[in-house]
Each structure stands twice: as structure tokens, then as C-alpha cells.
Amino acid sequence: MKQKTxxxxxxxxxxxxxxxxxxxxxxxxxxxxxxxxQPAAPKGAARKAAVGPRPVPKRLNELDExxxxxxxxxxxxxxxxxxxxAVRGSVVxxxxxxxxGKSTLLxxxxxxxxxxxxLYVTGEESCRQLKMRAKxxxxxxxxxxxxxxxxxxxxxxxxxxxxxxxxxxxxxxxMYAPELASAAGSVPQxxxxxxxxxxxxxxxxxxxxxxxxVNKDGAIAGPRVLEHMxxxxxxxxxxxxxxxxxxxxxxxxxxxxxxLGVFEMAERGLRGVENPSxxxxxxxxxxxxxxxxxxxxxxxxxxxxxxxxxVTPSGFNVARRNSNGLDYNRAMLLLAVLEKRGGLALGGCDxxxxxxGGLTLDEPAADLAAVLAIASSARDIPLGNDLxxxxxxxxxxxxxxxxxxxxxxxEIARLGLRRCVIPAHIRSEVACPDKLTLIPxxxxxxxxxxxxx
Ligand code: TYD
Ligand code: MG
Numbered sequence: 269m270k271q272k273t274x275x276x277x278x279x280x281x282x283x284x285x286x287x288x289x290x291x292x293x294x295x296x297x298x299x300x301x302x303x304x305x306q307p308a309a310p311k312g313a314a315r316k317a318a319v320g321p322r323p324v325p326k327r328l329n330e331l332d333e334x335x336x337x338x339x340x341x342x343x344x345x346x347x348x349x350x351x352x353x354a355v356r357g358s359v360v361x362x363x364x365x366x367x368x369g370k371s372t373l374l375x376x377x378x379x380x381x382x383x384x385x386x387l388y389v390t391g392e393e394s395c396r397q398l399k400m401r402a403k404x405x406x407x408x409x410x411x412x413x414x415x416x417x418x419x420x421x422x423x424x425x426x427x428x429x430x431x432x433x434x435x436x437x438x439x440x441x442x443m444y445a446p447e448l449a450s451a452a453g454s455v456p457q458x459x460x461x462x463x464x465x466x467x468x469x470x471x472x473x474x475x476x477x478x479x480x481x482v483n484k485d486g487a488i489a490g491p492r493v494l495e496h497m498x499x500x501x502x503x504x505x506x507x508x509x510x511x512x513x514x515x516x517x518x519x520x521x522x523x524x525x526x527x528l529g530v531f532e533m534a535e536r537g538l539r540g541v542e543n544p545s546x547x548x549x550x551x552x553x554x555x556x557x558x559x560x561x562x563x564x565x566x567x568x569x570x571x572x573x574x575x576x577x578x579v580t581p582s583g584f585n586v587a588r589r590n591s592n593g594l595d596y597n598r599a600m601l602l603l604a605v606l607e608k609r610g611g612l613a614l615g616g617c618d619x620x621x622x623x624x625g626g627l628t629l630d631e632p633a634a635d636l637a638a639v640l641a642i643a644s645s646a647r648d649i650p651l652g653n654d655l656x657x658x659x660x661x662x663x664x665x666x667x668x669x670x671x672x673x674x675x676x677x678x679e680i681a682r683l684g685l686r687r688c689v690i691p692a693h694i695r696s697e698v699a700c701p702d703k704l705t706l707i708p709x710x711x712x713x714x715x716x717x718x719x720x721x
Pocket of ligand 2: 367370371372392438
């Protein structure tokens with residue numbers, strides 16, 4: 269008899285009976301993968317017999333809180349993103365592109381979380397390779413056990429025998445459950461692997477970190493397939509070409525999701541960056557046109573970033589527009605507002621926008637800095653290296669207020685900037701730091717007149 273198969277989206281895990289070019293759930297193209305159907309669970313009486321005693325629900329107020337115990341990973345930026353350390357018994361998924369530094373981060377954590385008994389399961393490296401890496405990172409711990417294995421049943425047996433307090437699975441896509449017919453890295457395998465580890469973690473009370481590779485072409489199931497199951501989802505991002513790495517929480521059952529951890533990849537592993545604004549602003553060009561400093565709030569921290577723009581006369585019929593670090597549609601909107609309300613003729617110009625350091629500015633408070641950088645490049649007049657701008661730009665060219673203005677201004681002043689353009693109508697709420705001159709503006713025209721003349 270022909271074996272029945274079913275199709276899974278390797279992006280989001282959605283199931284369909286037939287192959288489709290586009291996933292009906294998440295809309296991704298060419299991500300549907302075929303996998304054999306597992307035999308159905310027994311029904312009715314047979315199932316009852318198999319399950320054993322009936323489960324009993326409890327009243328909410330009879331449950332004890334079993335306090336949410338946290339422990340430190342030893343890496344302050346990592347702790348920050350986890351919401352103040354890792355929660356015991358929780359399952360954390362660490363996603364990111366291959367080579368971004370997931371294994372490095374977790375291995376460094378193993379070296380620093382000294383009071384834990386740790387099992388590091390690697391399906392990608394041999395024990396020798398791992399030893400070499402650990403040596404380079406200066407990781408040496410009595411209580412760190414390494415297992416180079418991909419068979420899930422064997423891994424679970426080892427966990428049972430060892431009773432560690434911390435388990436690292438690097439990566440979920442290399443593990444396989446022998447009872448499933450599909451290949452390692454397929455949606456059913458990745459789900460089964462995560463489920464088994466989660467079940468064990470809840471029973472035994474250890475904390476689990478799962479590594480999940482994010483891949484663009486959908487050849488293996490991505491971490492999004494697991495997002496709804498685990499307690500905490502972290503994404504490790506950054507450009508391979510720069511040493512800057514950002515750790516973000518996409519989901520956190522025990523803390524806020526907008527905290528950002530900033531790292532630098534160095535010779536001997538990752539180093540937390542305590543003062544990211546300083547690093548992001550280092551190496552700014554001298555008094556050049558087309559650059560302005562924006563201030564965004566990431567979690568609880570203000571962060572300064574440099575927005576650069578290059579506007580040149582276009583050699584083509586259709587002007588080229590490109591945006592990196594600022595949403596493309598937002599950038600197009602700002603260009604249109606500048607043209608219509610700021611009186612800048614940009615129609616026949618190519619425009620390129622770039623945010624330094626691989627950072628993404630998704631907060632509208634960065635609008636004004638982007639607008640000023642574009643105008644500065646278009647007019648070829650430098651804004652000056654001591655200028656920052658905060659404010660949202662509306663469609664009529666008005667400059668709208670932003671949250672946490674005083675926190676932003678303090679950070680701007682701390683990094684030695686001297687002037688800041690702000691929305692005029694929040695002037696009264698502002699406690700201006702010493703040595704900072706405020707430039708309140710009502711709309712784009714006023715802003716351009718104030719800093720570009
Ligand atoms: P790795 O942690 O293996 O990435 P992942 O597990 O996410 O696939 O990181 C590999 C990259 O990091 C590799 O390109 C080399 C670089 N690296 C350093 O620059 N310094 C170091 O000390 C280490 C261990 C890695
Ligand atoms: Mg790795």
C-alpha cells in the first residue's frame with residue numbers, strides 16, 4: 269500500500285493535504301514539504317484504557333505559586349533580554365541565521381553559569397571540535413557535560429540519568445526521533461524534538477535552551493514552527509559583515525518582549541556592549557551632509573543611531589529608491605511628505621537610506637532624523653555632528669510628539685551632542701539637560717529652516 273503523506277510549511281508549520289506553491293497560512297512561497305502521516309492515536313475505549321487515571325482539574329486559588337525562580341546566565345545582556353535571568357523549568361528557543369553566534373553565546377553561558385549542572389547536546393560538532401571552541405572561549409567548568417548525539421531517545425535517556433539543571437540542544441533541526449519516518453529537520457521531527465524536551469523539562473524542572481536555525485529557502489523547518497510551544501523565543505540578529513549582534517525577545521512568558529541585548533563578536537567570543545549608543549556613533553564622518561542622529565527606545569533603554577541618506581540625480585527614467593534599516597514604505601512616505609510639504613524636488617533623484625550598525629528603526633520617533641538626513645543630502649548642506657532629532661512626521665508635514673522625551677534627551681546629552689530638534693508642542697514637558705540646546709519645531713518647513721540654512 270502506498271504510504272500516505274501530508275504537507276507541512278517549513279516556515280510556520282501549517283498542514284495541508286495537497287502540495288501548494290504558497291502556504292495558505294503564512295503566505296510563504298515554496299515552503300511546503302512532504303512528510304509521511306503518522307498512525308492515528310487509538311480512539312474511544314482503547315484510548316481510555318491507554319491513558320490511565322482521569323486527569324483532575326484544580327481550582328485556581330488552590331494552586332500554589334511555586335515561585336518563579338530565576339538564575340543568572342552570567343551574561344548581563346542575555347539576562348536582560350530574558351527578563352532578569354532564565355526561569356527554572358522554562359524552555360527558551362534561540363533562533364538566528366547560521367553562523368551568527370548562537371552556539372558561541374550558549375557555550376559562553378555554560379562557562380559562566382557555574383552553579384548549574386549542564387548538559388550540552390550538540391548535533392553539529394564532534395566533542396573534539398566543541399572542546400577546541402570551549403578552549404578558545406575560555407570555558408572550563410567541572411559541571412559541564414558534553415554529548416555529541418542526534419538520536420532523541422538516547423538524549424532523553426542521558427538527561428534522565430544525569431539530572432542536569434540546564435540542557436542545551438544545539439540544534440533542534442539536527443535531532444531526530446527514530447519512531448517518526450520523516451527526515452531530521454522536517455516539521456514533524458522538529459516539533460517532536462521540542463515537545464519531548466519540553467515534557468521532560470516540566471517534569472524534571474531543568475531549564476532548556478533550544479537552538480533553531482533560521483533559513484531563508486525553507487529547506488529545514490524554521491524556529492517559527494515552535495514559537496507557540498516554548499516559553500520564550502529569542503532571535504539573534506546582525507549582519508555577518510559587522511561584529512555587531514542584537515539579541516531580541518519575540519515572545520517571553522516571564523518578561524517584557526521589547527528588551528534588546530547588544531553584543532560584539534570578538535576574537536574570544538561575544539562581549540556584551542554596555543554602552544551601545546557610543547559604539548553606534550563611533551566612526552561618524554566629519555561634518556558631512558546626509559547624516560543625522562536619531563534616538564529610539566529599545567525596551568527600557570534609549571539608543572542613539574545614525575541615519576544616513578544619499579540623494580543623487582537619477583540617470584534613469586524611474587528613480588531608484590532603497591532603504592536599509594528603515595521600513596521601505598515608511599521611507600517612501602517620508603520622501604513624499606518632504607517633496608509635498610517640505611518643498612524639496614526629489615522626483616528625479618535616486619534616494620538611498622541606511623541605518624548604521626544593522627539596526628532597524630521601527631519607531632516613528634526616528635522619522636524626523638531620517639527626513640533631515642535626506643534633506644541635508646539633497647541640499648548638500650551638513651547638519652553638523654552635534655545635532656540629533658526626535659519626532660514623528662505626519663502626512664501634513666506636522667511634527668508629532670514622542671514618548672519618553674526626557675529619557676531620550678538625557679541620552680543625547682550624555683553622548684556629547686549639543687543640539688536637538690524636538691516637536692514644539694511638547695516643549696513644556698521637557699526638562700532640558702545642561703549644555704543641550706533645544707530646537708522646537710511645528711512642521712517640516714520649520715525644521716528645515718532651523719537646521720539647513
Ligand atoms: P557560531 O556560534 O558557530 O554560530 P551559530 O551557532 O549561530 O551557527 O558562530 C560562528 C561565527 O562566529 C563564526 O563565523 C566565527 C565567529 N566567531 C568569532 O568571531 N569569535 C569566536 O570566538 C567564535 C567562537 C566564533
Ligand atoms: Mg552552531
